[in-house]
Amino acid sequence: MAFDYAPAPESRAVVDIGPSYGLFIDGEFQEASDGKVFKTVAPASEEVLSEVAHASEADLDRAVRAARRAFGPWSALPGAERAKYLFRIARVIQERSRELAVLESLDNGKPIRETRDTDLPLTAAHFFYYAGWADKLDHAGFGPNPRPLGVAGQVIPWNFPLMMLAWKIAPALATGNTVVLKPAETTPLSALFFADVCRQAGLPRGVVNILTGDGSTGAALVSHPDVNKVAFTGSTEVGRQIARTVAGTDKKLTLELGGKAANIVFDDAPIDQAVEGMVNGIFFNQGHVCCAGSRLLAQESVADELLDALKRRMATLRVGDPLDKNTDVGAINSAEQLARITALAEASEAEGAERWAPACDLPSTGYWFAPTLFTGVTQAHRIACEEIFGPVLSVLTFRTPAEAVEKANNTPYGLSAGIWTEKGSRSLWMASKLRAGIVWSNTFNKFDPTSPFGGYKESGYGREGGRHGLEAYLAAAGPQEDRAGTSSPEGDR
Template sequence: MAFEYAPAPESRSVVDIRESYGLFIDGEFADGAGGRIKTVNPATEEVLSEVVEADAADVDRAVAAARRAYDRVWGPMPGRERAKYLYRIARIVQERARELAVLESIDNGKPIRESRDVDVPLVAAHFFYYAGWADKLGYAGFGPDPKPVGVAGQVIPWNFPLLMLAWKIAPALACGNTVVLKPAETTPLTALAFAEICQQAELPAGVVNIVTGAGETGRLLVEHPGVDKVAFTGSTEVGKQIARSVAGTRKRVTLELGGKAANIVFDDAPIDQAVEGIVNGIFFNQGHVCCAGSRLLVQESIADDLLAALKRRMSLLRVGDPLDKNTDVGAINSAAQLERVRQLSELGTSEGAERWSAPCELPERGFWFAPTIFTGVSQAHRIAREEIFGPVLSVLTFRTPAEAVEKANNTPYGLSAGIWTEKGSRILAIADKLRAGVVWANTFNKFDPASPFGGYKESGYGREGGRHGLEAYLAK
């Protein structure tokens, strides 16, 4: 008999959302010349606030402010002094952790347990980690006296708004660069809260600038002649457009794009442990994860037993209010993303795959999709090839390790993979053959600021995190 949980909602009173926000330029919030965009709570469709859709003049002001700060203050500043600011930011993030977690869940739709226990702690950890590097860049392996690149234009996605901000801003500032960052149009609120943290930390004006807006604002930032370094996390389609736009320029670029990760379960794997890893790999953050384990490759001899255990586990997943501490799967981030998840799922059914969704009662308002698995999937199915970016798992089988590797690599993506087996020798042998930037062994979706992250093929190029994450922000 399953336990019944009483509602355990986190209070919204810890956040104070303004009716509207300006742009954060040169250390101050300022009005923008462009129009306004509404940001909504995906769990309720409630309008939370309005933000500016920055235009070319706004982007010009932000880049100019970043350039002044780089030339006059931040670039010449000794690394040990920059480290103090990064450390101060990390401490303020810790102090405001509850507020930031609630704000992230309201704006993004992810469960409060994930915002509270994963996202925000990792944000602080990244700033602490790169604060430690700021005065040690000469020992990072990129030359005895590496210099910053200049002004970094950074565009981040909506799935991990605050964490992706930390992945981008922390190494850039540690190396002596200044930043103009554009958050996703559907999740700008924690980035604007971070702007307040920059003020609270007394970060010099212009070191961090935040311009809100949609795709056109991002294009203006990426193509701005005053930007020296472009960093982008998002879809492969947009990443290709960015690569074309910066080709032939002096700009440096790193791209962290889509994925279609294989989670490989061998016949000697502990099934219960593997099931937990499968659930975490695809249903964490509603499947809104570029490195999600969206393709399950299970050895044929244990497929029936594993699928039965997986369905039992999925039946216990709680879908609902992101602010309820008992919620496992929250809301899909937007109506547009929900429509894409639905279309690709319906396509899977029409192509002959067998669909099974966890029994759950979805709220009447908001953007919701039940955790779903497809069996009888072949390599030719679009649901096995295209990134769905939702709580949808495609299940394929294999007989031999060689077949598992061939199927795992049969994708245009190469961001991550997982291996489940009790044999260490098998883990090392298989990992060596997988064309994936990150390979997890008997776990999935584990991140550490000291560990580099990035992909191959259409999953992008460059690395974020760890010592490797400094390289793109240092001139050679």
Template sequence: MAFEYAPAPESRAIVDLAPSYGLFIDGEFTEAADGTVFKTVSPSTEEVLAEVARAGEADVERAVGAARKAFVKWSALPGAERGKYLFRIARILQERARELAVLESLDNGKPIRETRDIDLPLVAAHFFYYAGWADKLRHAGYGPDPRPLGVAAQIIPWNFPLLMLSWKIAPALATGNTVVLKPAETTPLSALFFADVCRQAGLPRGVVNILTGYGDAGAALVAHPDVDKVAFTGSTEVGRAIAREVAGSAKKVTLELGGKAANIVFDDAPIDQAVEGIVNGIFFNQGHVCCAGSRLLVQESVRDEVLDALKRRMATLRVGDPLDKNTDIGAINSAEQLARITALAEAGEQEGAERWAPPCELPSAGYWFPPTLFTGVTQAHRIAREEIFGPVLSVLTFRTPAEAVEKANNTPYGLSAGIWTEKGSRILSMASKLRAGVVWANTFNKFDPTSPFGGYKESGYGREGGRHGLEGYLSGAAEPVKERGERGGRSERGEGEGGRDR
């Protein structure tokens, strides 16, 4: 008999939302230069949460100027002093974790148990980790006297707003760079609350600047001549545009883009454990995960057993209010994303795949999509080739390890993969052949600040996290710190390090 769960809502009263928010530039909140604003909406209810300033080119100019000015003193601080600020930020994030978890669920739509138990602990952990690196950069392996690059332009997506912020801001500050960050237009609130965390921590003015807005603000930020580093997480399409924009310049670039990960289950895998990993791999955060295990490759001999167990498990997933602690799958982030998921799912049916979803009553307001799987999928189906970025799983089969490798690598992406087997030798053999930046063995979607993350091919290039995450913010040559307008260093001498061809 199935358990009946009484509602267990987290109170939203802990979050004090203002009617409107400005841009965070040079340590102060300010209106956009042209006064333009936009609304941020809760995807679970379509309720307007707040009005937010929309940055334009003039605001980008102000923010980059503030970051350039702040860079002179910030980069000159001893690493141990910079580390103290990062430790302070980490502690404040822990103290305000409940508030930020509720805010993230409101603005993003993901379940509170994910923001509370996964996102916020990892956010604080990244700042703690890079605080420890701040005075040890000479031992990181990037030259005897590694130097900060200057101003970092950072653009983050809507699927993990605070976590992606921490992945980018923490290593940038630890290495002595200053930051102009643009959050996604659908999830600006947690970044603005982080600005308040920076003020609470006493971070010097201009070290972190936050510009809320649309793609035009991000494009202006990437193109700004006084930006030394571009870090982007988002779609492959936008990543290509950024790569074209910075080509031929001295700007250092890291791109973390799309994915179409294969989750490979062999006949000797622990089935119940594998099913939990499959569910976590594709339905965590509504499938809004670039490294989601959206292609399930099952060895033919255990296909029926795995599918039966998977359907039983999917039938227990609870879809609904993100603030309810019982919720497993929250709201789709936006009407636009829901339309894309719906269109690709319909394409799967039209192309002959068999669609299945458990009985699921969806809320009447907001943006929702049930957990869904497709069987009878071939590598030619769009649902097996294109990134859906939603709770949709495509199931394919294989007979031999060689066939599994061939199918797993048959994608323009190369971000992640999963392997389920009891044989350690098979794990090592498969991992060495899979063209993926991260390969999980008998688990999926496990992250740690000490471990690098990134991909190959159309999944981008560069790494975030771990010691490797420092590289994108450092130059090995000792260079004099320049005031704004005195760019006689890397750019004019042509000594900058460009990105490598995720």
């Protein structure tokens, strides 16, 4: 007998969203200098959640100046003291995790199950991990007494707003930099709540500044002449523009960009586990994941069986209210993103790929896209080449391991890949041949603060997480003769 799910809504009452928010500059919330604001909506209902300030160039200047002023004392603090601030932040996030999880689900549209079980725990863990590095930098492998860069300009995406904030801010602060961070236009709220976390943790003013705005705000931040470090997570196209912008400057740049990961299933793989891996790979977070397994490469001999099992599993996915604890797939983050996914899916149909989605009732308001897969996809199809950033899986097949490697690597991206096989030697051989920064073998979409994350080729450069993640925020140790004379960026100006 089949049981129905009863509604299991998480309470909105645990979060108190203000009607409006200012910019967080020098430890205080301030209105935009020109009074400009924009609205942020809940993608699941199109309800306006709040109105936030749109930073002007003058606001940006003030924020960078505040970060510059804070840099001297912050970088001069003993590492052990900086560490304690970060530990405090981690603890406050843990304490407020239910509130922040609900907030994130509302503003982003992602299921509460994911914000509760993934985003928030990983956010706190990231601060906890980097806190411990702050007084151990001499032992990190970057030479004695490695120096911070100065003011970091950081621009983050809307898919994991708070987690991406943690990935950017935690290593920057641990290494002694100060930060001006711009959250995504469609998901500004959790970063503004984070400002309050900084207040509770007693973080010195100016060490973290949060500027809300749109793409132009981000562009102005990365091109600001008094920013020493630029860190960006987002699309490859914007990443290219940023790389051009910083060319010829002394700014250190790290980019975490798009992907088109292959999830490769061999005929000896445990089918049920592999199906869970496919589902987790492309429907986790509505497919709004740069490392999403958007290409299924199935070995021909199991392709039919795998596809049948995958379709059966997809039919059980629950799409709907992000605040319902039983929801698997939430809302698409914005009308613009929904339009992009819809357009690429339609183009694929026009190119001859066959579209399939389970019967599924979508809510009448908000932005929704049913979990979808395309079969009959060739490598030339746009859907096999372009990042879709939505719950859409392309299915391709292969015969030999060599062919799987060839097809998996046949992309300008190189962020992640998945391998499903019971044969250890084949798994390791495949892992060594795949040109990707993260290879998940018999698992997918796993993240951890100790584990470096980042791509090859056009998926960007630099790593976030682990010891490797420190490098992005430390001055390069040059040839030995120069090392002793290296002065802090502040001393240079």
